[in-house]
Amino acid sequence: MNALVDKISKLLMPFAKFMNTNKYITTIRDTFVLYMPFIMVGSFASLFSSLLCSDTIGLAAIDIFSWLTLLQPAFNALNFATISCMSLIIVAILGGLLGKKNGMKSYTAAGIAFCCYISLIPQEVQATIDEASAIVSNTLSASSFNAQGLFLAIFVAIISVELFSFLMKFEKIKIKMPKEVPEGISSSFNAIIPAAIVLFLMAIIGGMFKSGTGYYINEWFYNVLQAPFHSITETPLGLIIIVFMTQILWWFGIHGGMVMSSVTEGLMIAGLAANIEAVNSGAVATHWFTKAFNVTFLAAGGSGIVISLLVCLILFSKRDEYKQISKACLIPALFSISEPAMFGLPIILDSILLIPFVLAPIVTGLFGYAVHYFGLLACSTVDQPFGLPIFIRxxxxYQSLNVIWICLMVFVIAFLIYLPFVLISNKLYEKEKKGE
Incomplete structure (x- = not known):
């Protein structure tokens, strides 16, 4: 077993180190973490718009609360600003964070990334004819602001900021100002030519791409890269791969959720945003892989559904230390905090618990997929803050009472998976006591 652990560790450690230290991956991860509060606000704005302000299905349908319809435009505007415009905000945040890591001023890098993105997305031409003249103006296509533009936003932010950082190293292309000029103004003039090169280059590339292919770059990115990748992850096989990598990293003492978040967070945010827009437009939400799915079927009571293991140990373990530690870890697990159990029992590098720790969330995840596939639970349209207790989160x-009994099923399934291995642990413990 030790030899196998060593071999797997040699394979996983470089991957984990790369995911935790790579400048671009960590910046993407930090960007989605920073944007999460906006997603929560936007999803709740959509919820309040329907539950409170709708005069057909909401509280406003009651005469005494009819005044709530006056608030609906405000909630809709908030939802548009946070959900429908997420790509615009993501590109700026990502550009700013990456620029800061490159030793640049974050707001300059954010502005470069933002302007480059705007120059690449569709711009609808509108003509207004009055008595004097025809006025032609460009209006941005709102369909390019939402989650469909996330992949392009990420690539544009990285490429534009890195190119700008590279050009800023050449002193000869900087406009030098006298020493008497304040530093802020001097820095702005220094960046004019590098910024112009990056912005013109991005705009020219976007125009040439449109002329050559007939598609805008964001449309190509979504159809060729983002949509297929999202479709693959929203399959049983994709789910198994994500869960397996997360759990196996955890078992080796590496925060699997954090390592994989640069992949999963973007997918969950994009899925949630697409669901919200679908519901707001009168369609049906179809993306099941969201944060609600994760906390309900993959990490309920902690990563690996660890709360089921704790209950199993309290009821059936013959090791007093396991019982006492499990009781101490139970309260954090009620809030889906698994670190005390990971390092306290410990689950990490425990050869007996490896199989159920990996298997339990895979099985419960597939159960969650089946629940959505057969229509027992509608896809989530609301994000939830961390720290809410199990069942409530x-x-x-999901805003459905069905999720309560579904959560109970998840805990039971995980409990039954852990139970045989707890009994095996008991037999090994008895042999140890007998000195066998």
């Missing part, structure tokens, strides 16, 4: 995400 999934209920907020």
């Amino acid at each position: 999934p209920f907020v995400g």
Whole structure:
């Protein structure tokens, strides 16, 4: 077993180190973490718009609360600003964070990334004819602001900021100002030519791409890269791969959720945003892989559904230390905090618990997929803040009482998977006591 652990560790450690230290991956991860509060606000704005302000299905349908319809435009505007415009905000945040890591002023890098992105997305031409003249103006296509533009936003932010950082190293292309000029103004003039090169280059590339292919770059990115990648991850096989990598990293003492978040967070945010827009337009939400799915079927009671293991140990373990540690870890697990159990029992590098720790969330995840596939639970349209207790957090995400018994099923399934291995641990413990 030790030899196998060593071999797997040699394979995983470079991957984990790369995911935790790579400048671009960590910046993408930090960007989605920073944007999460906006997603929560936007999803709740959509929820309030329907539950409170709708005069057909909401509280406003009651005469005494009819005044709530006056608030609907405000909630809709908030939802548009946070959900429908997420790509615009993501590109700026990502550009700013990456620029800061490159030793640049974050707001300059954010502005470069933002302007480059705007120059690449569709711009609808509108003509207004009055008595004097025809006025032609460009209006941005709102369909390019939402989650469909996330992949392009990420690539544009990285490429534009890195190119700008590279050009800023050449002193000969900087406009030098006298020493008497304040530093802020001097820095702005220094950046004029590098910024112009990056912006013109991006705009020219976007125009040439459109002329050559007939598609805007964001449309190509979504159809060729983002949509297929999202479709693959929203399959049983994709789910198994994500969960397996997360759990196996955890078992080796590496925060699997954090390592994989640069992949999963973007997918969950994009899925949630697409669901919200679908519901707001009168369609049906179809993306099941969201944060609500994660906290309900993959990490309920902690990563690996660890709360089921704790209950199993309390009821059936013959090791007093396991019982006492499990009781101490139970309260954090009620809030889906698994670190005390990971390092306290410990689950990490425990050869007996490896199989159920990996297997339990895979099985419960597939159960969650089946629940959505057969229509027992509608796809989530609301994000939830971390720290809510089990049952309450999934209920907020799905707004359905069905999620309560579904959560109970998840805990039972995980419990039954852990139980045989706890009994095996008991037999090994008895042999140790007998000195066998």
